């Protein structure tokens with residue numbers, strides 16, 4: 398669903414200036430065109446970035462969709478297109494109930510068709526959904542290691558690589574569904590200040606960047622329903638679908654920015670040539 402023209406040029410300029418200031422102070426992985434890598438959870442250090450996330454029209458829509466107030470869980474700032482394959486965000490931070498999460502993607506500038514626009518697979522939120530037990534049914538070796546992890550028999554390192562492999566297997570399942578069920582990816586033409594909201598289970602991604610010199614400044618905010626549980630990718634991958642509703646959620650303190658509640662995490666994350674860097678907040 399698209400909410401066009403929510404933000405004025407002035408509001409967007411203020412937002413982009415804050416992100417640019419942080420990028421100038423941090424190794425943000427700039428490429429040969431000076432375009433940086435994504436930055437996660439920057440609003441934790443710069444709460445004024447929630448000026449966009451707390452727009453009343455966004456909150457009103459999410460309140461309707463969740464049947465309760467939304468609470469913001471995370472943000473990702475992009476300088477350029479991500480070129481991500483079609484994926485479903487929920488497996489990375491599982492919401493219980495499964496519908497009670499949404500992504501809100503905001504164009505901070507007009508998006509050129511050559512800059513790797515956002516795409517989604519229409520209707521994919523209503524496709525059959527596989528929890529991890531269904532996915533490993535066709536991967537006996539993974540199923541065995543998953544059982545070992547469930548019994549606490551893997552080291553943290555072994556468990557981490559298993560979770561990553563389960564993520565790949567899960568994506569293969571999604572790719573198969575995509576070839577059976579998906580039509581052409583939909584690429585909404587987006588202008589500066591437009592917002593796109595996707596359902597927790599909608600498959601989406603970033604198109605190829607046909608012109609690598611083009612920026613695609615944008616931000617995505619992820620929200621949960623206020624009483625929804627936040628589970629981790631590890632919980633999603635190691636527990637059967639019928640166990641997920643009964644697991645203990647990640648407990649996070651909550652803060653408020655104007656009309657919006659948000660989960661407090663005391664760090665933000667940059668990505669550079671050296672990999673992911675977690676910056677603790679004082």
Ligand SMILES: O=C(O)CCC(=O)C(=O)O
Nearest residue numbers: 473479480486602603617
């Ligand atoms: O902006 C994109 O290209 C995709 C972003 C995305 O999938 C996400 O942040 O969840």
Ligand SMILES: [Fe+2]
Nearest residue numbers: 484485486601
């Ligand atoms: Fe995503």
